[in-house]
Amino acid sequence: MTASDLTLSPIPFAPPQIVEADVEAVADVLRGGWLSTGPVCSQLEADLAERIGAPHVVAVSSCTTALQIAVRSLHLAPGSRVGVPTWTFVASASSVVHAGCVPVLLDVDADTLNVSPAAVEAAIAEGLDALMVVHFAGRTVDPAVLALAEAAGIPVIEDAAHALGASDDRGPVSGVGTVGACFSFYATKNLTSGEGGALATHDEELAQYARSQRLHGLSNDAWGRYRIGATPEYDVVEPGLKANLPDLLAALALSQLQRFDAMQARRREVVQRYRATISELDSCRIVPTTADDRSADHLFVVLLPEGLDRAEVVAGMAAAGIGTSVHFRPVHTFSWFRDHAPLGPTGVGTADRLAGRALSLPLHAGLTDVEADRVLEALVGTLP
Ligand SMILES: Cc1ncc(COP(=O)(O)O)c(C=O)c1O
Known part of the structure; x- marks a missing residue:
C-alpha cells in the first residue's frame, strides 16, 4: 500500500488523546455528587503547581479568561496600550480589548514567529503600558524581550497557551518575573480538559485576585459556601467573570497530567x-x-x-x-x-x-x- 491509497485511515490534525483512565476519572466525578469547581480542581491546581514550580496555579475556564484576568489585574487606565504580537490567536488581543485597553500589534521574528525584540524595543520607546508575549508553538520568547520590558518597568503577561511543558533560562514556564503565565487546556492542546485553562503566578495577591475574579469577584467560592458546615457569606469588592473550571472538566486534565x-x-x-x-x-x-x-x-x-x-x-x-x-x-x-x-x-x-x-x-x-x-x-x- 502507498500513502496515496485512500483506503488508509484519516490522520486528523490534533485529536484528543483519551484513555480509559481519563474516562474513569470523569465518571468518578459524575458519580461523586459535586460537578462544579471543588476538590478535583484544587488537586489539579496543586499538581500543576508542583510540576512547573509555581507557588500558585488558579484553574479557569480557558486560556482566554486567564488572559483577561491577568490583564484586568493590572488595573490599567482605559485606553492603555498593551503590546501583543500580531502572530497569535485572536484571544490574546481580544483579552486586552475586554479590559478596556488597546492592543498595539507587533511584528515577529522570521525564525520563531515569536515577537521580535526590535519590534518590542521600538514600541516601548513609543509608549507601552504592558506587554503580552506568546510562546508560539511551544518555543519560549527571546529572553531579550523580557529584559527590555523589565528595563522599562513594563509588566509582562505570558500567553502560554502552547507552552505547558516548555522551559527557558527561568525554568519551566510558570510566570517567573512576569505577571503570570496563562495556559490552555482546549481540546487540541498538549493536555486537555475539553475546555479549560490556568493562570500560574508567583504573586500571591494576583492568585487571590484570580480566584475571586474567576467567580464573579466573590470572596468565597461555591465549594466554600455549599459544602456541609461551610460559611455561606461572601462579599464582592470588584465585579469579576464567570470563568471557573468545574471538577467534571478538571478531572480529565488531572488524569492526563499523570501521563503528561x-x-x-x-x-x-x-x-x-x-x-x-x-x-x-x-x-x-x-x-x-x-x-x-x-x-x-x-x-x-x-x-x-x-x-x-x-x-x-x-x-x-x-x-x-x-x-x-x-x-x-x-x-x-x-x-x-x-x-x-x-x-x-x-x-x-x-x-x-x-x-x-x-x-x-x-x-x-x-x-x-x-x-x-x-x-x-x-x-x-x-x-x-
Ligand atoms: C496563542 C493562543 N492564545 C490563546 C488561546 C486561547 O485558548 P483557549 O481556547 O483556552 O481560550 C489559544 C487557543 O488556541 C492560542 O493558541
Missing part, C-alpha cells in the same frame, strides 16, 4: 522525525528554524515555498486523508483589529510576508511513525 511526560516524549519523537526529513528539503522551512529541546512541541509549523498556493497544499494533504491547520492568520488582518488596533512603529512586514505560507502538520501523542511518514510523503508530494 509520556505524551510529551512522543510529541518530541514525531517532531524529530518530521525535522529529519523536512530539513533536507530546499523548498520548505521549519519554524522555529533550529530545534529547541526546551520547547513544548505544541505545533509543527512549516513555511511553504513563496508563491505556492497554500490552499492547494491543504487540499492535496486532505486528499491523502491528512488534516492540517493554519497558525495563525495575523491579528492585524482581521477587520475589527485593522480599524481599532494600531501597529507598532516597526510595522508588521515579517508577518505580512509569511502570513500565507505557514502550515501546521498533524502533531499529537497518538501519531505513529507510519502515520508521520504518510504526512511527510503527502507533504513532499504536494511541493514543487
